[in-house]
Amino acid sequence: MNARCRGMDPLLDAYLDSELAPAQVVEVDRHLQECGACAERIALDRAIRAGVRRTVRATPMPEGLRERVVARMLDEAKDRPHLGDDRMIERGKMLPWHVVLPLASAAAIPLALGMAGAVSERAPRVAKATMASTAEEMRPAQSASVVDLDRMLDQFVEWHERPLPPEVTNETELVKFEPYVGVPMKAPALASFGGKLVGGRMLTTGSASQTAAMLYYTLPSGHRVSIYVFDPSRVPARPTRLSPRTMGRDEVWVGKVRGYTVAAPIRADVGYAIASDLDEEQTTRLAVATVP
Amino acid sequence: MSFFSRRRPARPDALDAFEAEALSHLEALYRVASRLTKNPADAEDLVQDALIKAMRARDQYQPGTNLKAWLLKILTNTFINRYRRGGLERSVLDGPDTEPLADGWMSTASMSAMRDPETLALRPLLEAEIDRALAEIPEEFRLAVVLSDVEELSYKEIAEVMGCPMGTVMSRLHRGRKLMQQALHEHAVLEGITSKTSQPEKDAAPIDLASFRARKRGVA
Numbered sequence: 334m335n336a337r338c339r340g341m342d343p344l345l346d347a348y349l350d351s352e353l354a355p356a357q358v359v360e361v362d363r364h365l366q367e368c369g370a371c372a373e374r375i376a377l378d379r380a381i382r383a384g385v386r387r388t389v390r391a392t393p394m395p396e397g398l399r400e401r402v403v404a405r406m407l408d409e410a411k412d413r414p415h416l417g418d419d420r421m422i423e424r425g426k427m428l429p430w431h432v433v434l435p436l437a438s439a440a441a442i443p444l445a446l447g448m449a450g451a452v453s454e455r456a457p458r459v460a461k462a463t464m465a466s467t468a469e470e471m472r473p474a475q476s477a478s479v480v481d482l483d484r485m486l487d488q489f490v491e492w493h494e495r496p497l498p499p500e501v502t503n504e505t506e507l508v509k510f511e512p513y514v515g516v517p518m519k520a521p522a523l524a525s526f527g528g529k530l531v532g533g534r535m536l537t538t539g540s541a542s543q544t545a546a547m548l549y550y551t552l553p554s555g556h557r558v559s560i561y562v563f564d565p566s567r568v569p570a571r572p573t574r575l576s577p578r579t580m581g582r583d584e585v586w587v588g589k590v591r592g593y594t595v596a597a598p599i600r601a602d603v604g605y606a607i608a609s610d611l612d613e614e615q616t617t618r619l620a621v622a623t624v625p
Numbered sequence: 626m627s628f629f630s631r632r633r634p635a636r637p638d639a640l641d642a643f644e645a646e647a648l649s650h651l652e653a654l655y656r657v658a659s660r661l662t663k664n665p666a667d668a669e670d671l672v673q674d675a676l677i678k679a680m681r682a683r684d685q686y687q688p689g690t691n692l693k694a695w696l697l698k699i700l701t702n703t704f705i706n707r708y709r710r711g712g713l714e715r716s717v718l719d720g721p722d723t724e725p726l727a728d729g730w731m732s733t734a735s736m737s738a739m740r741d742p743e744t745l746a747l748r749p750l751l752e753a754e755i756d757r758a759l760a761e762i763p764e765e766f767r768l769a770v771v772l773s774d775v776e777e778l779s780y781k782e783i784a785e786v787m788g789c790p791m792g793t794v795m796s797r798l799h800r801g802r803k804l805m806q807q808a809l810h811e812h813a814v815l816e817g818i819t820s821k822t823s824q825p826e827k828d829a830a831p832i833d834l835a836s837f838r839a840r841k842r843g844v845a
Binding site for chain 2: 384
């Protein structure tokens with residue numbers, strides 16, 4: 334080992350860890366070509382690292398560990414802060430769409446598989462929804478049962494809390510939802526609030542008889558706002574958990590649903606609802622602005 | 626149907642996205658835990674406690690950062706609090722780290738023999754020996770080496786997991802690896818794989834942080 338090698342020594346670790354700048358990598362590479370001793374040394378170090386990786390990765394997991402861990406996590410999850418819990422609201426504030434949606438995407442594949450596999454009676458409907466090309470195919474049968482608004486609001490809040498990945502991300506694509514929702518799709522005018530459309534998707538309520546388009550918005554403050562567009566003719570019941578509120582000439586249902594603020598403009602032809610973690614005043618303003 | 630179920634069951638039947646992603650790192654958490662505790666039962670407890678703590682502290686996770694590194698940080702802290710009150714730092718100061726360290730320098734022949742880790746004859750030797758060598762080096766070196774070589778964390782991520790400056794990470798890695806080379810060299814000599822022609826080198830200090838950063842400059 335000569336003086337040059339001694340100078341190399343401190344670099345070799347970082348070289349193998351891919352933490353060197355390109356110029357230093359070139360420098361080390363050149364030395365390794367010239368110096369057999371250092372080349373041997375690097376080769377040995379590589380072998381040891383590969384051995385460490387292989388040895389540690391081969392660590393056997395105790396039998397049943399995964400099951401026990403999942404059981405404990407599920408037990409813990411029942412106390413998981415959720416809607417109606419103040420901590421959840423705080424979290425909602427801290428998680429903008431660009432953060433929440435990748436998490437939702439991660440869950441989407443198992444969800445889709447679960448749906449197709451577990452609920453076989455439902456599978457044809459899912460397949461049909463995917464392939465349908467005309468409004469006729471997609472319009473829910475008129476005989477389908479109506480869903481009361483309270484139950485829909487619960488679902489809206491659930492979707493707001495745990496959004497699925499968007500199907501479209503461009504405002505011009507929202508018209509694609511029209512055949513499914515059965516009402517005209519116009520992007521809510523949230524520009525005056527600095528609201529930015531992140532994306533949108535179609536959703537079906539639990540009974541599958543009512544569909545809604547969900548639009549993901551984000552405000553400059555980082556708050557997420559979910560706007561739902563649906564056919565109000567299929568929701569005759571008035572909400573019991575929201576109170577009417579007048580703002581200017583507009584009337585809006587507003588109230589808390591499981592910790593989130595929900596507002597729905599009282600309007601006949603197109604149904605809108607908003608879920609957010611903003612206060613009722615702000616949410617009401619948004620609701621009024623939502624109506625095109 | 627149950628995805629949109631209105632009422633949350635007493636015990637949910639599914640983990641949410643965050644929890645599922647955390648669970649996907651179970652194997653990594655377990656193998657690191659088992660290298661810390663050296664005991665499967667303790668390792669299991671450690672992993673379970675770390676995941677539960679992660680669920681409770683999920684608000685503190687910075688989305689977009691390495692979730693595995695964040696979980697490993699919780700696991701490491703849990704380990705320190707339970708088994709090593711006083712932390713890793715002191716054991717470094719008190720431990721063998723203060724002794725001068727010599728390179729386990731090998732003959733060219735022995736290194737040629739060990740160079741290919743996939744060589745069948747050599748493989749069992751390396752695995753058994755690596756296992757023991759890892760178990761015998763000081764904890765903080767072992768953790769740094771495992772986080773780097775097995776979990777492929779960056780120096781910066783390791784620094785966060787171990788709660789120490791990056792320079793300390795580099796020093797721990799350097800010393801840990803030197804000890805590994807030494808242990809494997811000694812074994813190779815004992816096994817007659819190599820003759821003791823090697824000349825122990827005085828340990829060179831790892832590259833210092835300032836010059837490291839200077840070198841790193843220019844890297845995106």
